[in-house]
Amino acid sequence: MQKEPMTQYGYDKLYGELKNLKEVERPAIVKEIDIARGHGDLKENAEYHAAKEKQVFIESRIQELSDLVSRSQVVDPATLAHERVSFGSTVRLMDAKTEVVQEYTIVGATESDPQNGKISFHSPLARQLIGRVDGDEITVRLPNGEFDYEILEVFYREIVFA
Numbered sequence: 001m002q003k004e005p006m007t008q009y010g011y012d013k014l015y016g017e018l019k020n021l022k023e024v025e026r027p028a029i030v031k032e033i034d035i036a037r038g039h040g041d042l043k044e045n046a047e048y049h050a051a052k053e054k055q056v057f058i059e060s061r062i063q064e065l066s067d068l069v070s071r072s073q074v075v076d077p078a079t080l081a082h083e084r085v086s087f088g089s090t091v092r093l094m095d096a097k098t099e100v101v102q103e104y105t106i107v108g109a110t111e112s113d114p115q116n117g118k119i120s121f122h123s124p125l126a127r128q129l130i131g132r133v134d135g136d137e138i139t140v141r142l143p144n145g146e147f148d149y150e151i152l153e154v155f156y157r158e159i160v161f162a
Contacts, residue, residue, distance in 0.1 A: 003073040005087050005121055006108030009161050011074050014110055018065040021058055029055045068110065082156040085129045087121055090157045096137070096148035105159055106130075118159070 006014075029051060036048035077088020085091055090105045104119045106129070112120035119126050128140050129151070136151045 001071055004068055004071045004108060004110075005073050005075045006111060007077065007088070007159060008074050009159075010108045010111040011069070011072050014065055014069055014072070018062065018069060021062050021065070025058050026062070029058055077156060077159065080156070082154055083133060085132045085151070085154050088156060088159065089154050091129055091132075091151060092153040092155075093149040094152050096150060101152065104129075105157070107159060111159075111161065113162075116162070 032051040033055065036045055036051050039045055039047060042048050075087050080086055080088060082089045087106055090103060092101060092103050094101050104117050106121055106126045107118045109120040109122050112118050124142050125140060128138060132138060132151050134151055134154055138149055140147050140149055
């Protein structure tokens with residue numbers, strides 16, 4: 001069973017969603033199904049079928065979240081040394097061809113938000129950055145091609161989630 005690294009924020013978010021599904025959404029959908037059942041013929045009862053579909057979705061999501069929570073490994077990035085790229089590190093990269101500088105913070109899969117510079121620990125870019133240091137020049141193979149980067153800086157900055 002592969003552990004899933006995440007921050008305390010990510011864990012709390014997952015656990016909160018799981019708790020809500022189990023304690024609020026699941027009981028509510030059971031009531032919806034019972035009410036819809038009371039409307040007569042189940043073959044032509046759209047409310048009943050919609051409620052059953054929603055129940056399947058909720059149960060599937062509960063199973064998925066339960067698995068993630070059981071495999072979670074809460075990591076406090078502030079306690080790690082960030083001389084090398086690791087979980088929680090912020091990496092400033094320069095594209096060797098365009099000289100465009102980009103910054104990424106490596107977070108758990110459930111916390112990733114690429115538009116805001118947070119990439120998953122499991123992403124192709126992060127996997128190729130892990131263990132690298134300032135000044136390393138690397139060729140990164142991504143789904144949309146190969147890119148040459150220079151690692152300008154590896155550091156820790158508190159991760160802010162919206």
